[in-house]
Amino acid sequence: MRIAVIGTGYVGLVSGVCFSDFGHEVVCVDKDPRKIERLKKGEIPIYEPGLETLMAKNVEAGRLSFTLDLAEAMADAEVVFIAVGTPTRRGDGHADLTYVMAAAEEVARIAKDYIVVVTKSTVPVGTNRKLAAVVAAANPDLDFDVASNPEFLREGAAIEDFMKPDRVVVGVESERASKVMSDIYRPLYLRDFPIILTDLESAEMIKYAANAFLATKITFINEIAALCEKVGADIKQVSRGMGLDGRIGNKFLHAGPGYGGSCFPKDTKALARIGQEHACPMLITEAVIKVNEDVKRRMVDKLLDLSGGSFNGQTIAVLGVTFKPNTDDMRDAPSLTLIPAMLGGGGCVRVTDPQGRHEGERLLPGVEWLEDAYLAAQGADLLVILTEWNEFRALDLERLATGMRTARMADLRNIYAPADVIKAGFIAYEAIGRRGASTA
Numbered sequence: 001m002r003i004a005v006i007g008t009g010y011v012g013l014v015s016g017v018c019f020s021d022f023g024h025e026v027v028c029v030d031k032d033p034r035k036i037e038r039l040k041k042g043e044i045p046i047y048e049p050g051l052e053t054l055m056a057k058n059v060e061a062g063r064l065s066f067t068l069d070l071a072e073a074m075a076d077a078e079v080v081f082i083a084v085g086t087p088t089r090r091g092d093g094h095a096d097l098t099y100v101m102a103a104a105e106e107v108a109r110i111a112k113d114y115i116v117v118v119t120k121s122t123v124p125v126g127t128n129r130k131l132a133a134v135v136a137a138a139n140p141d142l143d144f145d146v147a148s149n150p151e152f153l154r155e156g157a158a159i160e161d162f163m164k165p166d167r168v169v170v171g172v173e174s175e176r177a178s179k180v181m182s183d184i185y186r187p188l189y190l191r192d193f194p195i196i197l198t199d200l201e202s203a204e205m206i207k208y209a210a211n212a213f214l215a216t217k218i219t220f221i222n223e224i225a226a227l228c229e230k231v232g233a234d235i236k237q238v239s240r241g242m243g244l245d246g247r248i249g250n251k252f253l254h255a256g257p258g259y260g261g262s263c264f265p266k267d268t269k270a271l272a273r274i275g276q277e278h279a280c281p282m283l284i285t286e287a288v289i290k291v292n293e294d295v296k297r298r299m300v301d302k303l304l305d306l307s308g309g310s311f312n313g314q315t316i317a318v319l320g321v322t323f324k325p326n327t328d329d330m331r332d333a334p335s336l337t338l339i340p341a342m343l344g345g346g347g348c349v350r351v352t353d354p355q356g357r358h359e360g361e362r363l364l365p366g367v368e369w370l371e372d373a374y375l376a377a378q379g380a381d382l383l384v385i386l387t388e389w390n391e392f393r394a395l396d397l398e399r400l401a402t403g404m405r406t407a408r409m410a411d412l413r414n415i416y417a418p419a420d421v422i423k424a425g426f427i428a429y430e431a432i433g434r435r436g437a438s439t440a
């Protein structure tokens, strides 16, 4: 099978590399010359564990290549995947489909023989049908089908998720397209991973419903955490007690500083928008969006309280700026709300992150970047754990406390035990949804 993939971001690149590892011949195309230049040199433009090695293996085997030229990528291709961004459209929360539709039009102009145009980008219900109309208008003689194939990979575990998915969802309307899609995913089908073949609208809806549900679960536990703080319960115990119930499950039940990232914020907003457009308001999702904003605001208040009511003149060390560990992705990360609030309040912010600096330098002007947690904490008045990178899970707390001017900790991922932190020499410790501790 010859496959073209448009977009070499987190989804396009991982999909292209993994399809080539299935044995297909894949050409990935991007309009960003810097990305293609790096990929041709064997470097990956994003941080994703294991991706560079798998990419090198398949490039060497002659199954995977990169180009700026869509016509070159599509030569003899039977299928083209669109994996470009669908960010939130300014003003109304709708998913911006400009990039998807532009890619579809380009495909239509180039294609000569039967082709399946597959949307891997997350797109609102109804988009694939509109996309088919765009292709047909741009090239009325073209024999083609569209397919919806939403992606569920998680950044940081993307290869594992792609190679061992909980399910693959494919929306198709013709036998011919169904056969092409089944051939592509045959290696997974043979290993008994479930493939859901459905209609276009259901495939599109599955993606939004799944993401909105996960965002709801996180937000629910964050709201329960706020109540735990008021009533003296411990969210870690509550999460464990809930999560052991098989009907609930323990995933996405960790209280934190609010969800962020490239998917949940934009996909919840887009689902709310789809509901409004169809006069069927998604009230739960709308509440989730609002509560998540409140959670982030509550984090600022928590840090302010711990800083004695003002950030002015305080030096604050922040550990982690990416929206979660094992990625360099900063899109809608809680750090983008919290750090500007501290800087705006007159704080001096020192930051460390194993992979976030490249993006973070652009997005967080005015912070000082340090190599590790100990250097960041040197002379600080408050240490904030914002992303639970493994590097931050077993820090030498005594060494941290000794280096600080005033040793206070805000553990916004609940990774330390209050008693251990105080024993190590900190004078105050605050976490999420459970009692803090102090020497006062």
Ligand SMILES: NC(=O)c1ccc[n+]([C@@H]2O[C@H](COP(=O)([O-])OP(=O)(O)OC[C@H]3O[C@@H](n4cnc5c(N)ncnc54)[C@H](O)[C@@H]3O)[C@@H](O)[C@H]2O)c1
Pocket: 006, 007, 008, 009, 010, 011, 012, 029, 030, 031, 032, 035, 083, 084, 085, 086, 099, 102, 103, 120, 121, 122, 123, 151, 152, 153, 154, 155, 262, 263
């Ligand atoms: N990031 C994730 O974890 C994730 C998971 C599941 C689904 N998705 C969805 O997948 C889609 C892509 O997300 P992403 O995070 O990979 O985006 P991204 O921004 O990392 O990558 C998109 C890429 O597409 C390229 N591009 C845009 N228009 C193009 C064109 N006409 N021709 C060639 N290249 C073009 C851009 O240059 C960019 O490199 C989105 O709809 C997203 O919602 C993302």
